[in-house]
Amino acid sequence: MSEPPAEDGRLDQLVDQIVQLAAGDLSVRLEASPARDSVDAVITGFNLLADELDMMYRTLEQRVAERTAELDQAKRELERLALYDPLTGLANRSLLADRMSQAVARAERGAGPPSVLLLDLDEFKTINDGLGHSVGDLLLVEIARRLTAVVRDTDTVARLGGDEFAILLPDIDEDQALRIAERALTELQKPFAVGERAVWPAASIGICFGTRGQAADLLLRDADTAMYAAKAGGKGTAQVFRPEMHHAARARLQIASELGSAIEQNQLRLLYQPIVDLRSGAPVGAEALIRWQHPTRGLLLPAEFIGVAEGSGHMVDIGHWVLRTAIAELEQWPDRPARESFKVHVNLLPVEVRWPGLAELVADALRAHGVPAAQLVLEISETGLMTGDIGDLEALLALRRLGSGIAIDDFGTGYSSISYLRRLPIDSVKVDQSLIADITTDPTQVRFVGAILQLIEAAGLAAVVEGIESVEQMQRLAELGCRYGQGFLFGRPVPWSTIMSSLLGPTRPTVS
Amino acid sequence: MVVDQPEPNRYESLTIDDEGIIRLVWPTGVVITGPSARAAFEQVNRLSADRRRPMLVDMATTKSVAREARAVFGERSAASRIALLGRSPVDRVIANFTLGVSQVPCPTRFFTDRDKALEFLRVGRQESAE
Numbered sequence: 056m057s058e059p060p061a062e063d064g065r066l067d068q069l070v071d072q073i074v075q076l077a078a079g080d081l082s083v084r085l086e087a088s089p090a091r092d093s094v095d096a097v098i099t100g101f102n103l104l105a106d107e108l109d110m111m112y113r114t115l116e117q118r119v120a121e122r123t124a125e126l127d128q129a130k131r132e133l134e135r136l137a138l139y140d141p142l143t144g145l146a147n148r149s150l151l152a153d154r155m156s157q158a159v160a161r162a163e164r165g166a167g168p169p170s171v172l173l174l175d176l177d178e179f180k181t182i183n184d185g186l187g188h189s190v191g192d193l194l195l196v197e198i199a200r201r202l203t204a205v206v207r208d209t210d211t212v213a214r215l216g217g218d219e220f221a222i223l224l225p226d227i228d229e230d231q232a233l234r235i236a237e238r239a240l241t242e243l244q245k246p247f248a249v250g251e252r253a254v255w256p257a258a259s260i261g262i263c264f265g266t267r268g269q270a271a272d273l274l275l276r277d278a279d280t281a282m283y284a285a286k287a288g289g290k291g292t293a294q295v296f297r298p299e300m301h302h303a304a305r306a307r308l309q310i311a312s313e314l315g316s317a318i319e320q321n322q323l324r325l326l327y328q329p330i331v332d333l334r335s336g337a338p339v340g341a342e343a344l345i346r347w348q349h350p351t352r353g354l355l356l357p358a359e360f361i362g363v364a365e366g367s368g369h370m371v372d373i374g375h376w377v378l379r380t381a382i383a384e385l386e387q388w389p390d391r392p393a394r395e396s397f398k399v400h401v402n403l404l405p406v407e408v409r410w411p412g413l414a415e416l417v418a419d420a421l422r423a424h425g426v427p428a429a430q431l432v433l434e435i436s437e438t439g440l441m442t443g444d445i446g447d448l449e450a451l452l453a454l455r456r457l458g459s460g461i462a463i464d465d466f467g468t469g470y471s472s473i474s475y476l477r478r479l480p481i482d483s484v485k486v487d488q489s490l491i492a493d494i495t496t497d498p499t500q501v502r503f504v505g506a507i508l509q510l511i512e513a514a515g516l517a518a519v520v521e522g523i524e525s526v527e528q529m530q531r532l533a534e535l536g537c538r539y540g541q542g543f544l545f546g547r548p549v550p551w552s553t554i555m556s557s558l559l560g561p562t563r564p565t566v567s
Numbered sequence: 568m569v570v571d572q573p574e575p576n577r578y579e580s581l582t583i584d585d586e587g588i589i590r591l592v593w594p595t596g597v598v599i600t601g602p603s604a605r606a607a608f609e610q611v612n613r614l615s616a617d618r619r620r621p622m623l624v625d626m627a628t629t630k631s632v633a634r635e636a637r638a639v640f641g642e643r644s645a646a647s648r649i650a651l652l653g654r655s656p657v658d659r660v661i662a663n664f665t666l667g668v669s670q671v672p673c674p675t676r677f678f679t680d681r682d683k684a685l686e687f688l689r690v691g692r693q694e695s696a697e
Contacts, residue, residue, distance in 0.1 A: 087657055091628070096656030099631070103664045106634055 065094050072101060081109040140214040142192060143199035151213035151221055155271035158225035168265035170232040172222040173278035174202070174239065174258045177291060179218035182254050184405075190249050194256055197247055205238040220258075221275065229264050236260050236293045244291060257291035264295065280304045287362075310360050311367040313349070318376050322348050325380050326548035329557070330400070330519055330541045333533045338558065340398035340432065342541065343381040344548045345373070365406065374407035379420050382431065384551040386424040389558060397558065400432045400462060405439040414453035421457070428458030434485065436464045448480070455480045462519070467507070477514045484511050488522020488542070495527040505535040512536070578607045583614060588688055589622040589646065593629050601635025608644050615645030621688035622646040627654040629661055637665050643672040650684035651677045 068085055075083040084102045087095035138150040146154065158169035176198070183191035195218065202212045202220060211223040222239070224232050240260060246253035261282025263274050281296035283304060288294065317323055327341035347355040364370045381401050388394055407413060421428050433454055440463060451461050460482050467487040476484065486507065493500045504520075511518040523529050523542030532540060546557075579594040589611055593599065611622065649671070651662040662677035678684035 087630070091655035091657040093656045096660045099657045100660045100664075102631065103660070110634055 063094065065098065069094070069098060069101065072098075072105075076101075076105055076108075081105055081112060143196050143214050145199050145203070145220070146211050146213040148213065148215050151211060151215070151223060151275075152271065154211045154223055154225075155274060158223060159265070159269070159271045159274075161225065162265065162267050167226040167228060168267050168269065169223055169225040169274065170227050170229070170262065170264045171274045171278040172224070172232070172236050172239065172293075173215075173261040173263075173275065173282040174220040174222070174243075175282055175286065176218035176243075177257045177259055177286070178254075179256070182256070184409075186249060186254070193249070194247055194254065198243065198256055198258075201242040201245075202239055205235055205242055207235075210235075221278070232262060232264060233293075233295075236262050240291065240293055259285040259291065260293035261285055262293055262295045283307070307363050310363045311369075314347075314360060314364055314367065314369045314373075317347055317349075318372060320350075322350065323373070323376055323380075324348050324354075325377065325384065325551065327399070327551055327554045328541060328548040329546045329554065330398075330539055331545045333529060333537060333540050338397065338545075338554075339539060340400060341554055342400040342434070343377060343402070345377055346548075361404075365404070370404055370406050371410050374404060374410075375416060377401060378417060382417075382420040382424050382426050385426045385430060387551070387555060389555065392558065394427055394430050398430055398432045398460065400434050402434045402436075402464065403439075405435070408435060408439070408450050413450055414457060417454060417459065418457055429460070432460035432462050432483070434462045434464040437466050437468060440479065451480045465521075466511075476516070481516065483517040483519060485541075486511075486518055486520045488520075491520055491522060491528055491532065494531050495525070501531060501535070504532075508532075508535050508537050577603045578610075581607065581610050581614065583620070586689070587620055588685070589614065589620050590625070591622060592625040595628040596630045597628075598630050599632045599636045601633055601639060604632075604636035604639040608639055608642065612645045617645075619645050619647035621648040621650070623650050623652060623684055623688060625652050626662065627652065627658055629653075629658065632661055632665055640665055641670055641672065646673055648673055648688055649675040650687050651675065652679070652681060652684050653677065654679055 065085070065088065072083050072085050084105065085098045087098045087102075138147060138153075139145065140147045155169065155171070158166075162168040176194075179191065179194070182194060195214070198220065199212065199214065202222065206212055206222055206224070209225055213221045213223070215221055222235070224235060240258070243256055243258045245255075247256050259282055261278045261280065261284065263278035263281060265274050277296040277300075280300045280303075281294045284296075284300045285292050285294035287303070294300075324346045325343045326346055327343055329338045330340040330342060331337060332339050345357055345361075347360055349355050361370070361373075364373055378401055381399055385399055403413075417431070417433075418428075420426075421431065433451075435451070455461060461480055462483040462485055463476065463479070463481050464485045465487045466484045467490045486504070490500075490504055490507070494504055508518050517539065518537055519539040519541055520532055520537050521541050523532065523540045523544045525544060528542075529540060529544060577597075579592040579597075580590070581592075582590050584590055591607060591611065597603075651658075651665070653659060653662055659677060659679070666675055666677070676684075676687055678687065
């Protein structure tokens with residue numbers, strides 16, 4: 056092959072092609088001449104290299120585009136995980152906090168201040184424990200749907216965790232916020248179908264109307280305080296936050312922290328209210344009732360601390376203390392009457408019944424104090440039993456096997472049927488005092504209570520009517536065939552020592 | 568024997584000679600595209616009838632080989648050994664780009680001398696016969 060002549064323009068064209076390639080134009084190509092000599096070979100080589108380079112760039116760009124799309128997708132997914140509740144798809148606490156800050160900032164620039172609703176389901180734990188977590192989850196999803204349906208497009212519905220929801224209402228006046236709270240209450244009071252059953256997921260709502268300049272986290276805190284006030288004041292209601300509510304919230308916190316040391320510091324007490332045979336007036340037993348001898352606030356009734364104990368995880372410890380103490384006090388017994396003629400009733404909460412070592416704890420305590428199991432009756436409330444699961448039944452059967460009695464407490468306040476009661480391992484029923492309040496004035500109520508007592512008897516169970524305060528009530532009940540009663544008429548709750556001395560010389564009202 | 572009628576922009580002829588060597592001839596100034604390379608390869612496979620044979624590819628005067636066509640040459644075919652026959656430095660560049668870009672599935676070399684090319688193919692035929 057000969058060297059190309061100096062005047063050959065192809066080399067200049069090649070230089071131009073290289074310059075254009077260097078400038079990033081990968082589409083430039085040169086035509087080889089018919090000579091197909093070495094210069095054409097270089098031209099062909101450059102064309103092919105440009106092809107390769109072009110292809111590599113395109114491939115690279117395509118890969119970058121694909122990877123970018125994947126990264127975007129992953130980022131969106133992470134964002135969703137970080138900002139939304141996976142179960143309900145609602146905003147989570149982080150996103151709510153972000154939106155609250157935005158709403159507060161907008162209020163500072165002239166928009167109306169935001170309001171916050173905080174919702175907590177009243178019976179979620181009962182539903183979740185009784186019907187299973189999958190039903191609980193479905194319920195939460197349904198609640199999310201209902202709440203989303205009552206708010207404006209600009210509002211944020213968030214799930215804060217468990218059964219707690221929040222609604223942020225930016226730029227809103229108080230009337231509008233109240234209307235949304237009412238609609239939420241109404242929606243949540245409608246039944247929720249679970250197979251053939253229906254549950255009512257009522258909620259308590261705390262409302263905090265924001266003021267301009269109020270910090271976002273305080274809005275949520277105050278709504279939370281109002282929500283607790285709503286719960287305390289009656290479930291299924293809404294409460295608007297008032298500053299004095301903080302005192303109540305602080306008091307609850309105080310009680311929760313002090314309860315932790317109440318057992319150690321020997322501040323809990325048991326008092327016993329007698330249960331009597333209405334025909335003879337003789338005491339046949341007593342119900343152990345807890346009190347808290349608070350160092351500064353005096354003697355506290357259960358209503359003042361049991362709710363806090365349940366919420367703060369102290370309930371099982373307190374329940375165990377009650378059982379051990381009641382059994383220990385039973386160790387002291389006079390020569391007469393016979394032990395088996397007098398039974399001590401101890402209340403159990405569902406949380407205690409579910410505690411796995413309950414039967415062993417009772418058996419150990421009975422053995423340690425030489426108390427026969429038959430002298431102990433464990434009471435569980437009708438509502439607690441209705442919302443329990445099979446585990447509860449097993450626990451009750453284990454207690455029965457020991458030889459202790461099981462009573463259903465507060466009968467008439469729940470929705471259980473006698474036929475359901477017959478299937479339970481119980482031997483007595485304590486009829487709630489609300490059923491006998493009008494028994495001396497309302498003939499219909501007399502017939503109603505009479506029918507209930509007959510049904511209880513027909514089911515082979517013993518009835519104890521609670522809350523007997525007058526001789527008339529006692530006489531009416533005795534006429535209806537009621538055998539046992541309890542109430543102020545027969546005695547207020549007293550220490551065990553008083554019960555012991557009264558056993559030696561009873562002077563009690565009897566049916567004349 | 569001639570078994571295929573050439574079409575514009577496709578191979579010119581595809582035959583098997585008396586020695587059993589496939590002879591593929593590309594027309595003057597052809598631009599070998601992906602589809603034309605594919606058509607040639609499919610015909611090679613049909614012609615060989617389940618046997619692997621050496622192949623002489625006359626590619627002198629080929630104008631260019633598209634990248635997609637080079638990818639086709641990287642696929643396994645009935646060719647057991649390929650000699651690319653050209654004349655000019657341009658042919659050499661194109662042939663070597665084809666060899667370099669694709670991982671060729673059988674021994675493949677570029678020649679400017681037809682006899683040397685046939686000699687390379689015959690060696691291969693002996694090898695495969697042994």
